[in-house]
Amino acid sequence: MKLNDEQQMLQDSVARLMADKGPVSHLRQLRDEHNDKGYDEPLWQAMVEAGLTGILVPEEHGGIGFGLVGAGLVAREIGRNLSVTPFLSTAVLGAAALSAGGSDEQKAKWLPAIAEGTSIIALAVDDGAKHRPERLRARVEGGTLSGEKRLVLDGHVADLLLVAAGEGDQAALYLVDPKADGVTIERTVMADSRNAARVRFDQVPAEAMADGAAALAAALRAGRAVLAAELSGLALEAFERTLGYLKERKQFGRLIGTFQALQHRAAQLSGEVAMSEALALQALNACDQDAEDADQQVLAAKAKASRVALLAGQEAVQMHGGIGMTDEFDIGFFLKRARAGGETLGDANYCADRFAALRGY
Amino acid sequence: MSDLEQFRAETRAWLDANCPEEMRQPLKSQADHCWGGRKWQFQSEAQKVWMERMAEKGWTAPQWPKEYGGGGLSQEQAEILAEEMKRINARTPVSNFGFWMLGPALLKFGSEELKREHLPPICRGEIRWCQGYSEPNAGSDLASLQTRAEDKGDHFVVNGQKIWTSYADKADWIFCLVRTDPQATKHNGISFVLFDMENEGVSTRPIELISGESPFCETFFDDVKVDKHQVVGELNRGWDVAKYLLTHERNNIGGEPPGFLKGRALGPLAAEYVGTEHGKLADAGLRADIANLEIDHMAFQALVGKIRAEAEAGQGVGAQSAVLKYYGTELNKRRYELMMDALGSEGLEWDSERTLGGLFAREWLRSKGNSIEGGTSEVMLGIVSKRLLGLPDA
Structure with a gap:
């Protein structure tokens, strides 16, 4: 599938917001200062103002009801910048669960609070x-x-x-x-x-x-689909940073990007990242369309993205060589997040197992 | 009713009335495919009737212009026709390299005269084409080809050897890359020419493959006369045509797998041979492998869809076709390996009737060629790294 104009605009504006207000340096700062809250409060506030916290909240409860494709576009940019916010916990998992299974009273109490950014x-x-x-x-x-x-x-x-x-x-x-x-x-x-x-x-x-059963199912589905988008964005960023390095680092008197062993691995990784992104977007869309095989697509997308993000993190560290092993250099953050995001809401093996079960074998 | 809905209704009715019952079964093997051509022996009256009726409608080449024997259908109409054919399991009425490769090249680069001469017989299934590209010393490095065509005034004389010519022994005409300017740099002296395989001096020898089958030939040209007007595109610019066709060929990869596994899912097939326990395949390793393959395939299909959508929006497929070629063929090889894992000893039977003469093993072995023909996987990765990623040359 391809983004429509409205979705493309959302992606562009979120990309600017995250690069501007939620870059990797903020993650480093939060870590180093042992921040009590542990997330980027100014960024979260900017996301509230942009309406992104209410991206899954229906309009009647004060959200913008943009659907999971929209949430995935936000998550992709979060992945690219390793932005630290309660977006997944609150705006995705919380909103999806309450919308799908909350009583009228629970919805009226919590959904506006999610959109307004007053509750986590x-x-x-x-x-x-x-x-x-x-x-x-x-x-x-x-x-x-x-x-x-x-x-x-x-x-x-x-x-x-x-x-x-x-x-x-x-x-x-x-x-x-x-x-x-x-x-x-x-x-x-x-x-x-x-x-x-x-x-x-x-x-x-x-x-x-x-x-409560529907709420659990909806949260898991939404969370996995959005995580697939975040992990794909993370993989893309790790890949692009690595590609840039291949074009500037010299050894043996030549750019290391001229070596075929690295060229082919970079080519394979670029394809894997592109497939992971395409499947994540397709799965998010399948959820919004309530497609019959939406669960299968989401499990596939989460499995694929978990594997690809980890691969991208591993390759990124390896191709950066010694500097990739240093804490001072940011690339290691991508590997760490790939591991943690991959584990969250079911790792690749778990998702593949459930996928096989849904396919009847 | 919208125009497209009406087209669907009419197409459905026409197919129902005109597609013979025998042609509404999936192919049992590649041997059931209708290739057409002067030497073609129809396997049944139904196969002949089906080809002729579809040709009459122009639906053997649905999107080619009507004046050249095609159906003149839009992309949307062609998709509807394909869906309606799939709905009743209608077989492809006829197909060969004329449809896949030469036709698109002629439509883009051919003179009006060549289009009128060659496209209608392709559509009617009268002429079967083969492709003369690779040579013994020009495989991955195709542009170093040495088969030469000398200008003799009103005609060329072609000498040299081709290899991996698909079904050269069964084809009627060949489209062929030949060197017309030996002085020029290697990409600049090549022309794309057409000639009849019955011309004097053409001979072929089938090559037996590891599958025991011989879909490819060595083809020899010994003073073969070729009419000068049979050059597609400009003289010495044949590499442009060849490159366009290779891209086109790679774009077509990414649909369903060819052969036995077309339309068949591995899960149920494996269940038949491996058995199940508590509703799961009784081989946990195989089950995980199949799931991971299907997930990778789903991701691949999603990317194919995205690239196609971008191509329709005018961004072009270009070097992306190398991505599709690489992953499509690697996935297909994995799929056949898992099929063999699932089938156990039954998959190894080489000539039993039960296995239609070793169909499984032969198709498994045939799939190994997927990542070699039409540009090896390694060549594809080279294209991706240089043209898509902009990595520098050594």
Whole structure:
């Protein structure tokens, strides 16, 4: 597919915004100053003003309802700049879950707050080191939740937790107040210098949604699709920086980009990145169109993007040689984010396994 | 009803009335394909009737102009025709290098006289073409070709040897790259000429491949007379035509895989031979390999769609065709390797009737040529790195 004019304009304006207000240097600064919030507040505020926090929020709740293609375009630029915001946790996962499964009251309370940037929402799904939402260990009984969650993005700064848990034989999302008694939050800074948390729930009041199962499914689908776009953008940037390096670094009296061994690897990587981007966009569009095979496309896109981003990060470090190993040089940030983003909401193996299951083999 | 809807309705009705039942089955193997040409033996009356009826409509070459025997269809109409044919599993009525390669070259570079002479017989399935490009010492380095055409006043005399000429022994005419100016630099002295394979001095010898089959020939030219008006494009500018066609050829890759796996999914095929446990393939490694292949294929298709959409918007495909050629053929080779993994010993049977004479193994081996013919994978990566990525020459 190809972007329409409106989408192209969004991409262009977001590209400027992120390069301007959310460059890689901000990630480095947040890390080095051990920032309490752990995200780029001025950038988040600029995104609120640009309406991007409400990109998935329906207009009746104060958003712009631009759909997942729009969210993916934002994520792509986030990937290119490694911008640090609660966009994924709040504007994508939170908005998708509440829109799909929230009661009227829950929607009226939280969706405008997402659009206005006054609340941060965190999704808690993983009970273990791997993403396995089909086998949740956290349980809700008699309206109270118990369990332990990991990789809760922006969990330590969240105003609302959306927690995946089993009740009877049904898995669903529940609303939990992070300040409630029995909630213990441990901030876990990850290798990519992003926010995550381990959260323990000990008999905590859990508020059911109108359709918590649909909310969980919608959040996972939206989150994976948007992550595929972010990882594709990350891969593209890592590739382009590496290509630039091949054209300036000299060894043996010539540019290293003249060596066929590197040329062919660069060519292969460029194709992989292009395919990853194309599939991510197609999958986002399939979700917006509610295509029959949207879930298959999203799983494929997340698997592909996870692999390609990691490959791009690995190749980028290798082709930069010694300087690629230094903390002073930015390229390592891309490798770290590729690893973390790839793990989030299901790694490539998990997505491929689910993809095969949906295809019936 | 919009014009396109009406076209769809009319096309559906016409196909229903005119496509013989026998021609509504998927090909069992490449042997069922109708190539056409003077030497063609129709496998059935239905195959003949189907080709003739489609030719009459101009639908053997749906998008070529009507005055040259084509259907004059727009891109949208051609897509509708393809969809409607697929809906009833209608076979391609006739196809050969005349349709894929020569036709597009003539339409772009040919004189009016050459178009009127050659395009209608292609559309009617009367003349089967082959392609004379590679030579024993000009493979990846095609422009170093040495077959020469000497100017003898009113005609050329061609001498030399071609190799990897697809079905040269079965074709009627050849489009051929020959050196017409030995003094010029290697890309500048080449011309694109056409001649009849029955001309005196043309001989062919099939080459047996690792698949046991012989789709390619060595072709020898010994003082072959060629009419001077049979030059496509300008004299000594044949490389432009060749390059255009190679790009065109590479663009056509990216659809469904050729051969046995066309229209067949690997998952169910593997389930048949490997078995299942709890609804999953009973071989976890193979299952993951198939899933990853299908994911990569889906990503490839998404890129193909994007590149095509950009091409329609006038940005041109250009060197992107090398990307498509590289990934399309590498994916196809992977697919055939997984097919062999799935089939086990049944895939290895070389001549049993059960396997239609070793179809699986032969198609697996045939697929190895995909990343060699039409420009090797390594040549494609070279094109991508230099022309798309702008990496410097050594």
